[in-house]
Amino acid sequence: MDLLYFAWVRERIGTGQEQRDPPEAVVNVADLIDWLATLSPGHAEAMAEPARLRAAIDQKFVALDAPLGSAREVAIFPPVTGG
Amino acid sequence: MIRVSVDPAPIELAVEVAALEERGAGGIATFTGVVRGDDGVTALELEHYPGMTEQALIAIAEAATERWSLLGVTMVHRVGVMLPGERIVFIGTAAHHRREALDACAYLIDRLKTDAPFWKREQTGEDARWVEARAGDVEASGRWNEAENQPFSD
Numbered sequence: 001m002d003l004l005y006f007a008w009v010r011e012r013i014g015t016g017q018e019q020r021d022p023p024e025a026v027v028n029v030a031d032l033i034d035w036l037a038t039l040s041p042g043h044a045e046a047m048a049e050p051a052r053l054r055a056a057i058d059q060k061f062v063a064l065d066a067p068l069g070s071a072r073e074v075a076i077f078p079p080v081t082g083g
Numbered sequence: 084m085i086r087v088s089v090d091p092a093p094i095e096l097a098v099e100v101a102a103l104e105e106r107g108a109g110g111i112a113t114f115t116g117v118v119r120g121d122d123g124v125t126a127l128e129l130e131h132y133p134g135m136t137e138q139a140l141i142a143i144a145e146a147a148t149e150r151w152s153l154l155g156v157t158m159v160h161r162v163g164v165m166l167p168g169e170r171i172v173f174i175g176t177a178a179h180h181r182r183e184a185l186d187a188c189a190y191l192i193d194r195l196k197t198d199a200p201f202w203k204r205e206q207t208g209e210d211a212r213w214v215e216a217r218a219g220d221v222e223a224s225g226r227w228n229e230a231e232n233q234p235f236s237d
Contacts, residue, residue, distance in 0.1 A: 082201025
């Protein structure tokens with residue numbers, strides 16, 4: 001799946017976009033965050049506090065317990081601060 | 084009648100307001116957000132989620148047109164680097180009567196704050212920090228769910 005990161009999540013990981021194939025046990029966004037944290041020190045730092053993270057699946061905001069289903073694009077980012 | 088724009092270019096108020104006036108409305112309401120220069124902020128950088136941002140703004144605008152009788156809705160958000168005093172966001176509504184225009188304008192900016200994927204990064208001299216989301220923004224957005232017909236009842 002395509003993974004997108006924004007703001008300080010992007011900065012800590014060191015890239016705004018990557019392709020990853022999570023294992024089958026990863027069924028929802030929270031699982032994905034836990035799994036991503038194992039990939040590198042930067043990922044671990046970005047994913048350290050899931051309560052500070054928000055997500056979108058295929059460009060729709062979702063809760064962290066949302067199932068990934070057949071998601072093509074998952075974005076992980078801090079709470080939004082526009083306007 | 085819905086115009087949504089996410090663009091690094093400066094926001095031209097006169098152009099945006101004139102386009103709303105052409106809708107034949109009796110009332111135009113506008114909100115302009117400006118980069119604050121307090122706390123020593125020297126620049127503000129806006130990041131967004133291309134593709135999703137535009138969809139989110141259109142969804143917010145469509146929700147407003149279902150809720151109020153509107154002749155025009157404009158939502159313009161700037162992205163990239165801007166300086167204190169520069170416009171960051173413009174919301175405009177056109178309606179036959181002021182109440183629709185004013186209520187819809189407040190709804191649109193409240194919703195934009197929580198439902199559109201933008202992130203602010205403040206530069207203060209050599210230091211930069213990501214702006215934290217405010218609990219008050221979530222409350223302001225949420226009040227539109229609670230009081231269907233009395234948006235300012237709180």
